[in-house]
Amino acid sequence: MTEQNTAQPVKGEAKSLPRVSPATDILEREDGFYIYMDIPGVRREDLKIDINENELVVTGRAMQGAADKESFLEVQFGPGEYIRAVSLSDLVDREHIKATLKDGVLVVHLPRLEKAAPRRIPIQTS
Amino acid sequence: MVLDFNTLYSFPGRFDRMFEEFFKPQLADGRRMAYPPLNLSEDDTAYYVRSEVPGLSLEALELTLTDKSLVIKGERPTEQGKYFRQERPAGFFQRIVALNVPVDRDGVRATLVDGVLTVVLPKCEECKPRKISIEVA
Numbered sequence: 001m002t003e004q005n006t007a008q009p010v011k012g013e014a015k016s017l018p019r020v021s022p023a024t025d026i027l028e029r030e031d032g033f034y035i036y037m038d039i040p041g042v043r044r045e046d047l048k049i050d051i052n053e054n055e056l057v058v059t060g061r062a063m064q065g066a067a068d069k070e071s072f073l074e075v076q077f078g079p080g081e082y083i084r085a086v087s088l089s090d091l092v093d094r095e096h097i098k099a100t101l102k103d104g105v106l107v108v109h110l111p112r113l114e115k116a117a118p119r120r121i122p123i124q125t126s
Numbered sequence: 127m128v129l130d131f132n133t134l135y136s137f138p139g140r141f142d143r144m145f146e147e148f149f150k151p152q153l154a155d156g157r158r159m160a161y162p163p164l165n166l167s168e169d170d171t172a173y174y175v176r177s178e179v180p181g182l183s184l185e186a187l188e189l190t191l192t193d194k195s196l197v198i199k200g201e202r203p204t205e206q207g208k209y210f211r212q213e214r215p216a217g218f219f220q221r222i223v224a225l226n227v228p229v230d231r232d233g234v235r236a237t238l239v240d241g242v243l244t245v246v247l248p249k250c251e252e253c254k255p256r257k258i259s260i261e262v263a
Contacts, residue, residue, distance in 0.1 A: 040241030072165065103240070105180045
């Protein structure tokens with residue numbers, strides 16, 4: 001799911017959609033960092049995660065498909081384009097970033113880079 | 127550390143965001159204070175109640191249909207860990223939709239796709255407008 005290109009966020013027909021910065025939690029656990037993002041209404045195929053340099057960019061489109069013949073009485077959310085950039089530190093193992101999307105929440109797991117364990121060098125006697 | 131408030135080296139982005147927030151009229155009126163946001167709509171056959179409830183399964187939501195209202199209840203869980211940033215709301219929530227119209231109570235359905243809840247309340251047959259033919263004596 002992680003693409004290593006420098007693709008621009010979705011443009012063109014999505015230009016008229018309002019841009020929304022999704023609510024994001026960033027937290028740390030034993031096995032690395034976790035990013036939780038609320039992106040309700042975004043399907044898996046409409047979601048993009050890009051890494052360029054030290055920034056992780058999440059873009060997604062929520063279409064909130066409603067039939068045209070419906071008339072709205074109250075509108076508190078609508079279609080939108082979610083964009084959020086999170087900068088990554090050098091501690092993150094970029095090759096093993098994992099992302100899952102479930103029930104409108106994107107979870108990105110950023111494992112810590114394995115540091116070379118300190119080791120003792122045996123000394124041989126001739 | 128993973129931080130997304132790198133204040134010092136993303137000035138262009140921050141500037142854009144400032145502008146966007148400035149020109150966001152619909153968020154200013156305090157409507158978004160109620161959680162979760164609801165959309166209500168109707169067509170010829172039914173009323174639709176839609177709500178954004180990301181992170182919850184249909185089992186974790188409690189939908190109650192009373193005589194005069196539809197109640198949406200639930201709890202958003204908190205993740206364990208050391209937080210660097212917390213923006214997602216957590217905890218119990220409840221919203222009550224007053225139904226001042228008769229609905230077909232047995233035909234109410236709820237679906238949850240990608241964190242968007244849709245409750246379909248069909249209009250009852252008896253209350254649809256009908257044409258009554260008047261016979262002239």
